Amino acid sequence: MEFNWPQKFRGAVSLTFDDGLMSQLKNGIPLLEKFGFKGTFYIIPRDEEQLKTWKEVSERGHEVGNHSLKHPCSSNYPWYQDSKGGLEDMTLEEIRLDIVEAHNRIRKAIPNGSKTFAYPCFQTSVGRGLGKRSYVPIVAEMFVAARSGGAGYPNSPIACDLHELWSCSADSMSIEAMIGMVVKESFKGRWVIFTFHGIGGDYLQVSEDKLISLLEFLDENRERVWVAPVVEIAEYIESERRRQHI
Numbered sequence: 582m583e584f585n586w587p588q589k590f591r592g593a594v595s596l597t598f599d600d601g602l603m604s605q606l607k608n609g610i611p612l613l614e615k616f617g618f619k620g621t622f623y624i625i626p627r628d629e630e631q632l633k634t635w636k637e638v639s640e641r642g643h644e645v646g647n648h649s650l651k652h653p654c655s656s657n658y659p660w661y662q663d664s665k666g667g668l669e670d671m672t673l674e675e676i677r678l679d680i681v682e683a684h685n686r687i688r689k690a691i692p693n694g695s696k697t698f699a700y701p702c703f704q705t706s707v708g709r710g711l712g713k714r715s716y717v718p719i720v721a722e723m724f725v726a727a728r729s730g731g732a733g734y735p736n737s738p739i740a741c742d743l744h745e746l747w748s749c750s751a752d753s754m755s756i757e758a759m760i761g762m763v764v765k766e767s768f769k770g771r772w773v774i775f776t777f778h779g780i781g782g783d784y785l786q787v788s789e790d791k792l793i794s795l796l797e798f799l800d801e802n803r804e805r806v807w808v809a810p811v812v813e814i815a816e817y818i819e820s821e822r823r824r825q826h827i
């Protein structure tokens with residue numbers, strides 16, 4: 582089965598940035614804009630001042646998505662230091678309220694924000710063992726699409742779950758691996774989503790040079806690869822699936 586990408590595009594790439602970091606504002610966004618690309622920024626809404634900054638980013642055509650309010654992750658991570666209160670101890674209703682609160686705060690400041698979601702720490706369930714429950718259905722009710730981790734594989738526009746999209750962590754890949762991924766997958770019909778955190782600063786850093794090299798490659802291949810925010814590509818896939826009865 583073939584999927585029809587728009588224009589002459591063979592596949593797609595989305596550049597996503599988590600946690601609303603200063604280095605993204607300072608280093609990442611100017612680089613994207615230098616090459617004329619739009620990214621997706623998954624923020625944790627804290628206060629009005631911070632939301633004002635991201636509103637300006639959204640007004641320049643970037644997507645501002647939802648990354649929850651408390652960023653709940655598994656309390657099995659060492660930084661929880663054997664305490665409780667992470668995803669294992671949360672209910673579906675608790676995680677829903679957290680995401681709704683983040684959604685309301687973002688929407689109040691940024692009317693076209695919070696259309697897609699990024700799972701904190703790429704984790705998608707609450708509870709333990711027999712009581713473990715996926716919160717993907719809760720996210721699916723509220724958002725056009727949602728991004729997870731997925732061991733660094735691309736997404737099939739025909740088969741993927743738009744509410745548990747897979748992504749590749751840019752900080753753990755070499756630039757050769759990133760470009761190779763685009764050539765191997767996006768040139769052959771798939772949608773590669775890269776997840777970034779810090780750009781030349783903060784944590785899980787990717788250097789500015791590495792981002793520039795990727796952007797240069799994407800720029801040289803603008804005719805072949807559709808580089809766009811998650812919401813734009815997800816909406817296209819959804820409408821095309823309907824049209825093609827996929």
Ligand SMILES: [Zn+2]
Binds near residue numbers: 652
């Ligand atoms: Zn995060």
